[in-house]
Amino acid sequence: xxxxxxxxxxxxxxxxxxxxxxxxxxxxxxxxxxxxxxxxxxxxxxxxxxxxxxxxxxxxxxxxxxxxxxxxxxxxxxxxxxxxxxxxxxxxxxxxxxxxxxxxxxxxxxxxxxxxxxxxxxxxxxxxxxxxxxxxxxxxxxxxxxxxxxxxxxxxxxxxxxxxxxxxxxxxxxxxxxxxxxxxxxxxxxxxxxxxxxxxxxxxxxxxxxxxxxxxxxxxxxxxxxxxxxxxxxxxxxxxxxxxxxxxxxxxxxxxxxxxxxxxxxxxxxxxxxxxxxxxxxxxxxxxxxxxxxxxxxxxxxxxxxxxxxxxxxxxxxxxxxxxxxxxxxxxxxxxxxxxxxxxxxxxxxxxxxxxxxxxx
Numbered sequence: 001x002x003x004x005x006x007x008x009x010x011x012x013x014x015x016x017x018x019x020x021x022x023x024x025x026x027x028x029x030x031x032x033x034x035x036x037x038x039x040x041x042x043x044x045x046x047x048x049x050x051x052x053x054x055x056x057x058x059x060x061x062x063x064x065x066x067x068x069x070x071x072x073x074x075x076x077x078x079x080x081x082x083x084x085x086x087x088x089x090x091x092x093x094x095x096x097x098x099x100x101x102x103x104x105x106x107x108x109x110x111x112x113x114x115x116x117x118x119x120x121x122x123x124x125x126x127x128x129x130x131x132x133x134x135x136x137x138x139x140x141x142x143x144x145x146x147x148x149x150x151x152x153x154x155x156x157x158x159x160x161x162x163x164x165x166x167x168x169x170x171x172x173x174x175x176x177x178x179x180x181x182x183x184x185x186x187x188x189x190x191x192x193x194x195x196x197x198x199x200x201x202x203x204x205x206x207x208x209x210x211x212x213x214x215x216x217x218x219x220x221x222x223x224x225x226x227x228x229x230x231x232x233x234x235x236x237x238x239x240x241x242x243x244x245x246x247x248x249x250x251x252x253x254x255x256x257x258x259x260x261x262x263x264x265x266x267x268x269x270x271x272x273x274x275x276x277x278x279x280x281x282x283x284x285x286x287x288x289x290x291x292x293x294x295x296x297x298x299x300x301x302x303x304x305x306x307x308x309x310x311x312x313x314x315x316x317x318x319x320x321x322x323x324x325x326x327x328x329x330x331x332x333x334x335x336x337x338x339x340x341x342x343x344x345x346x347x348x349x350x351x352x353x354x355x356x357x358x359x360x361x
Contacts, residue, residue, distance in 0.1 A: 009103040223262075
């Protein structure tokens, strides 16, 4: 069976078997988002170049002594990386200079072992430990990325494994939780031993659907990044949202729950629109609710896209929505149309738009 293996990357490759002075510099600048200037920056740059050259010349056993991430994979493959040539690897880097450099080193070393399918996720902004608020936002983005990526691999027969031997403690703790929703198992090296500790996915169920449905408009607006007041958010458990100044967003755990239940909810019926700028007739609602579940899901998604386009100046008119003025035969009382879904059987939703020039393409 092919495997997709997610490994968070820390800086062990830069701190193992080095002088105390270099190790201290790595720790000091671990959260630096970009390269360091000055003498310390030059020292770290030389260290990066030397360590990259060193690790790329090492066999698996030697590389495992330097890198916690490679060590976990070494034991997963029982020392033979030829067993993993058909696997896909995702290396999760922190949003830091040293984190990105380390992940790229691990990627380059895996490719020397004949593993070609390696992705480095180094573009999740704020995934570092110098700001709890930014970290929350980064984890929410990570949940979205995992939800968009991993189920597709699962559907085509991949086994999903989280290799949590490396990485920082903060992200390890988050991934331990996420593994119960997205991975078949999580693996660690047990303390200082050479044994691989495997933690299987537990049969978790969520019984929060009724609560979400009662406050669905708030959940949808938070998930879309539309404005919601703290007072409105108090209608849902505070573990699922957090405020930064006057702005409120889903917490990482709110994002996780939402991604798990969104499709099931959207397939049920045409829900109340997420924006007060969207209205429809009873006839339209009856027509949508008569559609198959997958089409109801798509129409609810289109309403999300329309709400974003109506309320956020920074949100473009996406090709999937294709909101534009009617150009063919007129439809009584209507000025614009959008696609109900995006495949070849796409139908159109007609409506009237008053004074919104942003619909012009």
